[in-house]
Amino acid sequence: MNMSLFLSVENLVFIMATTKRVVVKVIWNMKKRVLVLVAFDVDAMCACKVLQSLFQCDQILYTIVPVVGKEDLERAYLENSEGVKHVIMINCGANFDIVETLQPLENVKFYICDSHRPVDIHNVYNAVQVKLLMKETELSVPEYDLLFRDEESEDESGNDSDSSDRPVPKKKRFDDEAIERRRERRLWEENRNKVLFDYNQFSSFGSSAALLLFELAWKMSKDSNDLLWLAIIGVTDQLLHYKTPREKYIEDVMALQSHVSRHNHRDDVDIISINCLKIMYDDEMNLSLYRHWSLFDSICHSINMACKFKVWTLKGQKRLHEFLAEMGLPLTQCKQKYSSMDSSLKGNIKNIIKEQMPKYGLEDEDVIVPSFFAQYGFRNKLCAMDITLACASILESFENGNTGTDSFLLALDVLDRSNVNAKEKGIEMARKQLQAIIKQVQIFLDMHQVISAGPFLYAFIQEGTPDVKFFAHPQCLMRLARFTLEAHCSVSRNKRSKTLPLVLGAPLDREQGTLLVIGIPPLSLDEERKNFFGKAFEQAASSTNARTLHDKFDTFIMEMKTDDRSKFFDALISLLQ
Amino acid sequence: MLAEKALDLIRELERSVGGSLPPYNEDRVRQVLEEMRVLCEQNQKDVSATVAGESGLFSGVQVRHAALERNKRCLLAYLYNRIEQIKKMRWEFGSVLPTEVKYNLCEQEVQWFGRYNKLLANYMRSIGGCGGLDLTQDMKPPKTLYVEVRCLVDHGEFETQDGNVIVLKKNSQHFLLRSECEHLIRQGILEHIVH
Structure with missing residues (x-):
């Protein structure tokens, strides 16, 4: 088993890796069209754009199809599989057995570039048809011998049962051996189940797909500032949707920063044309969209700040006013558009906030995030976080009867650097989403709808809440769940609440009576961001025969029938206790 | 003032540059032609008077002649530029003009367009092998395959x-x-x- 292959895509890309040094050898001799299946998230979209530019450099024909879930994936594969020998999957396909699911012809090869972990063991050990484009260090797969037994030994045991015509004494000895072997086999199977359980128990996320493909482009000497910007957005997406822990984000940012300084290193800045994309690294305030909003609103709608101040209470509002007053920021200035704020105040905000932080119990992590800016033409600086939010909100927008794939293309337009209109629309949409989220959080807290079920907290969005359609999408629901959990922990007197995970349900389709359910890990385990709800949901559903649909690539999100809710949750409680 | 109306035509043309083709200003053209006819008659009268022996009319004749020339130039410029615009549209929109454009053409222009169409079609059929070559397809050479x-x-x-x-x-x-x-x-x- 040659798992030292860090990234191995025969004919397409061939990267051999020793553990420390990566040697790149690229062979592009594709004759056939490549099918690219892309999941619905910002990271995947960025990765897809990087891949597109690589393909275009080498004039490799491709077809890109966005896929929402596993069913969609199967359909897209069936429709487009004719004559396709190479299928690249971005942010989908790693955590289930792809060959089993798609039943492809034998000469079809799958290249999976997916940040979902754990990777299904069949995908890992199918060296012929499935290639993984992942960092080897992130794959802690159990040994092959623990999971699979060689065919040979089974053949032997098959022979044993047939060999009844052998002499008796020998047979007796053989019986002993057979018993011994059977015992060994049982032990092995027990061990296998245990290993598998440990391996599959938690779902988590690895490196961003966009970052990986950017690194690939870099190894091929085809990287550019544009591709770098996409990688940055991919990594930022992982932070904003709580996929990877903060430490991993910082690590990625460091890696990206070296690329940024490499690409944007010029002796004389004036020489470069204004129409070039320029990327800068800087500490950024962790305030959602404040450049496109007012400072006050932005603070009220950012998870960390809002939860620290408890802005949804009267007392919290007062404290926030006090905080602003102490920083010397007049309310009139804070409540008007950030772009029209007094520039003498604007330039200094970060430092003043940093000064006043400790007094209000704010920590560095709450306020400051290392991030990147892009400048293009004479326009405002764009922050990676704002663009990511804008893109994600367009991806999940539902205006004028757009189907999923429509919004996918619209979101792609947001990433296009010259498309200012799409960006502004995205930011507008993101603002609406944030407002809906904070309103919903306030409802949860005011009505005490976050309830402890013992091993976990849960909350349900009532049918008929005005903004319900925002939350029928996984990424927005994810952010709502996180906001709810943090807000709940900040007001709850119960100290245990920090150690409890949260399950959140939102009505998905009123006519069909379905719910979208998400489970997120507790705040106390924030350094790991490992989520055990994927397996738990599956088990609870199978033990109660609840009508659930585990169609999403994120296993911790699922759909279920509203009627089955109570029995499903009873099972989940008893399972987790 | 002499040749004022012809200048108006030119101004009208100038205003529509980059926009859509304005309607053919038949009235104004007729007025200019009328002016030219009057000028011409006067000139002829004066010339025959001069031939008959009268003197001192010569400078008047010259002024009128200059006005005539100017009117002619303006009219031709007006027509020529319109034709150029119509020709451009043939390459942009193809052989069938949109109705709102067609409405703005005068009859002669429509006839000219039809003839130009035919010429272009004949030419395109005659080049590029048996099937002909559609010249309007790639107006700029493609950058990529x-x-x-x-x-x-x-x-x-x-x-x-x-x-x-x-x-x-x-x-x-x-x-x-x-x-x-x-x-x-x-x-x-x-x-x-x-x-």
């Missing part, structure tokens, strides 16, 4: 030159040979993505 396209409608299967079958489904994106998908782009099935 392949283009990135988005599918706008469910079109179904599409067979490429090398025998591959591609399913053109709404909102899928493809990277295809320019020559193959050009007609699909023109039909509005595919959209060419330009960065």
Whole structure:
């Protein structure tokens, strides 16, 4: 088993890796069209754009199809599989057995570039048809011998049962051996189940797909500032949707920063044309969209700040006013558009906030995030976080009867650097989403709808809440769940609440009576961001025969029938206790 | 003032530069022609008077003649520029003009357009082998052989030159040979993505 292959895509890309040094050898001799299946998230979209530019450099024909879930994936594969020998999957396909699911012809090869972990063991050990484009260090797969037994030994045991015509004494000895072997086999199977359980128990996320493909482009000497910007957005997406822990984000940012300084290193800045994309690294305030909003609103709608101040209470509002007053920021200035704020105040905000932080119990992590800016033409600086939010909100927008794939293309337009209109629309949409989220959080807290079920907290969005359609999408629901959990922990007197995970349900389709359910890990385990709800949901559903649909690539999100809710949750409680 | 009306025509033309073709100003043209006729008659009268022996009319004749020349130039410029614009439209819109443009043409211009069409079609048929060559297709030389396209409608299967079958489904994106998908782009099935 040659798992030292860090990234191995025969004919397409061939990267051999020793553990420390990566040697790149690229062979592009594709004759056939490549099918690219892309999941619905910002990271995947960025990765897809990087891949597109690589393909275009080498004039490799491709077809890109966005896929929402596993069913969609199967359909897209069936429709487009004719004559396709190479299928690249971005942010989908790693955590289930792809060959089993798609039943492809034998000469079809799958290249999976997916940040979902754990990777299904069949995908890992199918060296012929499935290639993984992942960092080897992130794959802690159990040994092959623990999971699979060689065919040979089974053949032997098959022979044993047939060999009844052998002499008796020998047979007796053989019986002993057979018993011994059977015992060994049982032990092995027990061990296998245990290993598998440990391996599959938690779902988590690895490196961003966009970052990986950017690194690939870099190894091929085809990287550019544009591709770098996409990688940055991919990594930022992982932070904003709580996929990877903060430490991993910082690590990625460091890696990206070296690329940024490499690409944007010029002796004389004036020489470069204004129409070039320029990327800068800087500490950024962790305030959602404040450049496109007012400072006050932005603070009220950012998870960390809002939860620290408890802005949804009267007392919290007062404290926030006090905080602003102490920083010397007049309310009139804070409540008007950030772009029209007094520039003498604007330039200094970060430092003043940093000064006043400790007094209000704010920590560095709450306020400051290392991030990147892009400048293009004479326009405002764009922050990676704002663009990511804008893109994600367009991806999940539902205006004028757009189907999923429509919004996918619209979101792609947001990433296009010259498309200012799409960006502004995205930011507008993101603002609406944030407002809906904070309103919903306030409802949860005011009505005490976050309830402890013992091993976990849960909350349900009532049918008929005005903004319900925002939350029928996984990424927005994810952010709502996180906001709810943090807000709940900040007001709850119960100290245990920090150690409890949260399950959140939102009505998905009123006519069909379905719910979208998400489970997120507790705040106390924030350094790991490992989520055990994927397996738990599956088990609870199978033990109660609840009508659930585990169609999403994120296993911790699922759909279920509203009627089955109570029995499903009873099972989940008893399972987790 | 002399030749004032002809200048108005030119001004009208100038205002419409870059916009759509303005309606053919038949009234104004007729007025200019009328002015020219009057000038011409006066000139002839004066010339015959001069021939008859009268003197001192010569400078008047010269002024009128200059005005006549100017009127003629303006009228020709007006017509020529309109024709140029119509010619441009033939290359942009193809052999059938949009009705709102057609409305603004005078009869002679319509006739000219028809003849120009015929000439162009004959020429295009005569070049580029048996099938002819559509010169209006690539107005600028293409930069790449392949283009990135988005599918706008469910079109179904599409067979490429090398025998591959591609399913053109709404909102899928493809990277295809320019020559193959050009007609699909023109039909509005595919959209060419330009960065």
